[in-house]
Amino acid sequence: MTLFQLGAVLFGLWMIYEIFIFTKKKVLNSAEAGFWLSLWLVFIVIALFPNLLLGITQILRFSRVFDLLVVGALMILTFLIFMSYFTQKQVKQRVEYLIKQLAIKEVRVPSKK
Amino acid sequence: MKIKQNIWVVIPAYNETNYISRVLSKVLAETSQVIVVDDGSSDNTCAQALTFPVHVIRHRLNLGKGAAMKTGCEYAFSQLGADAVVMMDADDQHEASELPLFFAAFGRGSQVVFGIRQEPKEMPWLRLKMNRLGSFLTYLVFGEYILDIPSGFKAFTRQAYQTIAWEAHNYAVELEIAARTAKAKLRYDYVRIKTVYHDTNKGMTMLDVIPILWYLVKLKVTL
Numbered sequence: 378m379t380l381f382q383l384g385a386v387l388f389g390l391w392m393i394y395e396i397f398i399f400t401k402k403k404v405l406n407s408a409e410a411g412f413w414l415s416l417w418l419v420f421i422v423i424a425l426f427p428n429l430l431l432g433i434t435q436i437l438r439f440s441r442v443f444d445l446l447v448v449g450a451l452m453i454l455t456f457l458i459f460m461s462y463f464t465q466k467q468v469k470q471r472v473e474y475l476i477k478q479l480a481i482k483e484v485r486v487p488s489k490k
Numbered sequence: 491m492k493i494k495q496n497i498w499v500v501i502p503a504y505n506e507t508n509y510i511s512r513v514l515s516k517v518l519a520e521t522s523q524v525i526v527v528d529d530g531s532s533d534n535t536c537a538q539a540l541t542f543p544v545h546v547i548r549h550r551l552n553l554g555k556g557a558a559m560k561t562g563c564e565y566a567f568s569q570l571g572a573d574a575v576v577m578m579d580a581d582d583q584h585e586a587s588e589l590p591l592f593f594a595a596f597g598r599g600s601q602v603v604f605g606i607r608q609e610p611k612e613m614p615w616l617r618l619k620m621n622r623l624g625s626f627l628t629y630l631v632f633g634e635y636i637l638d639i640p641s642g643f644k645a646f647t648r649q650a651y652q653t654i655a656w657e658a659h660n661y662a663v664e665l666e667i668a669a670r671t672a673k674a675k676l677r678y679d680y681v682r683i684k685t686v687y688h689d690t691n692k693g694m695t696m697l698d699v700i701p702i703l704w705y706l707v708k709l710k711v712t713l
Contacts, residue, residue: 472551473553473557473659476549476550476551476553477549477553477557477560477561477564479550480527480547480548480549480550480561481547481561481564481565481569483547483548484545484546484547484565484569485540485545485546485547486545487542487543487544487545488543
């Protein structure tokens with residue numbers, strides 16, 4: 378095992394610990410926790426046994442497993458950024474709508490003399 | 491179409507405790523139809539506005555100038571039946587005595603009225619150059635050279651508002667209003683207004699310029 382693999386395994390274990398914490402705080406439900414746990418377990422297995430991906434690497438014509446992982450990670454990151462952008466835009470629109478509606482509802486009208 | 495006289499003045503305000511009372515005193519000398527939109531100020535802007543016989547709307551959070559302007563317009567048109575609105579800044583950089591000029595412009599059938607600042611030497615040099623650059627770029631993109639786009643002293647009819655109802659929340663709102671006016675080929679007019687500067691460290695800065703220019707590109711694509 379290389380130092381890099383050791384670092385990756387420790388990082389994966391740390392993320393699994395975080396999942397347990399968030400599940401305990403009820404931020405994640407059991408389905409979400411199960412999904413993320415599976416993902417990080419797969420991450421740890423690949424970190425320990427990268428040769429498991431050799432088959433996929435050859436099919437996709439990558440020269441190294443590392444290249445496959447980097448490209449895969451970039452695609453996932455791009456997708457997450459894309460989804461985050463739309464989510465935050467949606468939340469922003471809803472907050473603005475709410476604030477405007479509240480503001481107009483609570484308007485102070487001068488009393489007529 | 492000539493406008494009947496149901497014209498409201500909308501004043502978006504954010505942390506203008508130093509000027510709001512002075513502005514409202516001057517505006518109320520010209521018209522009683524005034525709406526102040528406090529955009530989540532953290533000072534006494536709202537409290538001071540409440541001491542005047544004006545409609546006061548308060549955003550609980552700061553949303554930006556464009557959002558405050560839109561709230562004021564939507565309130566004026568939907569709740570008060572306004573035929574037109576005049577937008578004014580709350581920092582006493584607009585002369586309330588010039589409001590009748592905007593009212594008169596509506597009488598001539600204008601749909602949008604831009605207040606253009608005379609005496610350009612009063613304007614800080616860099617702002618003057620950026621101002622002209624904005625007009626030139628708008629001309630390049632939309633084919634219409636509109637003067638003094640950043641001026642917040644402007645007015646539009648209800649029908650014009652439905653066409654130019656902007657999406658920008660920040661200082662890009664002035665650019666978007668000009669762009670949409672140009673794109674829709676609305677009848678617009680100019681009114682010469684005085685140039686007044688108090689705090690040159692407030693308002694639009696160079697940091698706002700690049701996002702605004704980028705917004706112009708977005709408008710070209712989306713409009």
